[in-house]
Amino acid sequence: MAALGQTVVGYMDPVFVNMMEELKTLLRYAFQTGNALTFPLSGPGSVGMETCFVNLVEPGDKVVVCRNGVFGGRMIENVQRSGGTAIVVEEEWGHAIDPQKLEDTLKAHPDARLVAFVHAETSTGAQSDAAALCAVARQHGCLTIVDTVTSLGGTPVLVDAWGADAVYSGSQKCLSCTPGLSPVTFSAAAIERVKARRTKVQSWFMDLTLVLDYWGATQRTYHHTAPGNSLYGLHEALRLLAEEGLENTWARHRRHHAALKAGLEALGLSFVVAEAARLPQMNAVRVPEGVDDLTVRRTLLQEHAVEIGAGLGPLAGKVWRFGLMGWSCREDNVMAALAALEQVLPQVGHGVEAGAAVAAAHRAYAAEHLRAAA
Numbered sequence: 001m002a003a004l005g006q007t008v009v010g011y012m013d014p015v016f017v018n019m020m021e022e023l024k025t026l027l028r029y030a031f032q033t034g035n036a037l038t039f040p041l042s043g044p045g046s047v048g049m050e051t052c053f054v055n056l057v058e059p060g061d062k063v064v065v066c067r068n069g070v071f072g073g074r075m076i077e078n079v080q081r082s083g084g085t086a087i088v089v090e091e092e093w094g095h096a097i098d099p100q101k102l103e104d105t106l107k108a109h110p111d112a113r114l115v116a117f118v119h120a121e122t123s124t125g126a127q128s129d130a131a132a133l134c135a136v137a138r139q140h141g142c143l144t145i146v147d148t149v150t151s152l153g154g155t156p157v158l159v160d161a162w163g164a165d166a167v168y169s170g171s172q173k174c175l176s177c178t179p180g181l182s183p184v185t186f187s188a189a190a191i192e193r194v195k196a197r198r199t200k201v202q203s204w205f206m207d208l209t210l211v212l213d214y215w216g217a218t219q220r221t222y223h224h225t226a227p228g229n230s231l232y233g234l235h236e237a238l239r240l241l242a243e244e245g246l247e248n249t250w251a252r253h254r255r256h257h258a259a260l261k262a263g264l265e266a267l268g269l270s271f272v273v274a275e276a277a278r279l280p281q282m283n284a285v286r287v288p289e290g291v292d293d294l295t296v297r298r299t300l301l302q303e304h305a306v307e308i309g310a311g312l313g314p315l316a317g318k319v320w321r322f323g324l325m326g327w328s329c330r331e332d333n334v335m336a337a338l339a340a341l342e343q344v345l346p347q348v349g350h351g352v353e354a355g356a357a358v359a360a361a362h363r364a365y366a367a368e369h370l371r372a373a374a
């Protein structure tokens, strides 16, 4: 917040331009990439998604989209609005995308040019194997678009190791910044694909070849006025991420997830996603039979200042989503949420033993502490 409140300077001011360069370097670290074209787009994660599609999809292109939740559905919309044809690999909500299904689909559609998937499905808390999916795409000559909005800064995002081509994220999830910016990174192959287009990108604002004159060139020219103060905020958020170190950040997310999980299970709540594909930063559990979803969420927020996410799409009213993202991924939040649930659930007819969830979380932390000390 202090970074956001710094003096406003011009978008061409040498001090500002220096900060832009630092931002690119810090983002390369966060994404684990050497990609030259790595920068934050002026817009939320959805702008990152749309930028990848409008630049990489040309009218008539076949694009394989993997869908296992809400955000994969949005990718299909993006392909169609870009004039492409979406071939959909359907996966059950709450499951990781099966690389074999992608392989089979690509064999059936040898003319596909792109593969798109969501690494961390925020609607369910399922994580797909990005390395495996990118490898299958590559074997079939396809470039990849990967959504890492919920994974970046929470769970390993290894752009170069995966060989992903166009990757986007958001500032407000595990990066703990204010909303409104979308970090993106593009491989050399992705840039080549954009430069070889037969048609102009239909969005003027998102056309990468134009944005590059501002973010990419050494001799910068005006494209749009950068949201300076938001960028100060992202710079600080990324600086904090680098200070903690990615490995430590990932371990912190796993540690607090383990405690939250122990507490939620002690309350009789069951996870939507099987353990192997479960994201630590997005914990979706089923609303118990007979319990009113909205009453619980409203009471948690109004009386305990704990906000949890509702179910989306077909999961509306059926699941609760507990985010443990970035700065919010801390012991006091885990304990506050569990203590509040212990009070609220009995009021709506779901009897629980007082103290059970908090005690289970304490035991999980203690076990974690012993493991770390060993």
Ligand SMILES: *Cc1c(COP(=O)(O)O)cnc(C)c1O
Pocket (backbone or CB within 6 Å): 044, 045, 046, 047, 049, 071, 118, 120, 121, 122, 147, 148, 149, 150, 170, 179, 180
């Ligand atoms: C939040 C989210 C988005 C969209 O980001 P906005 O900043 O809300 O536009 C896209 N994909 C996933 C997986 C998300 O969780």
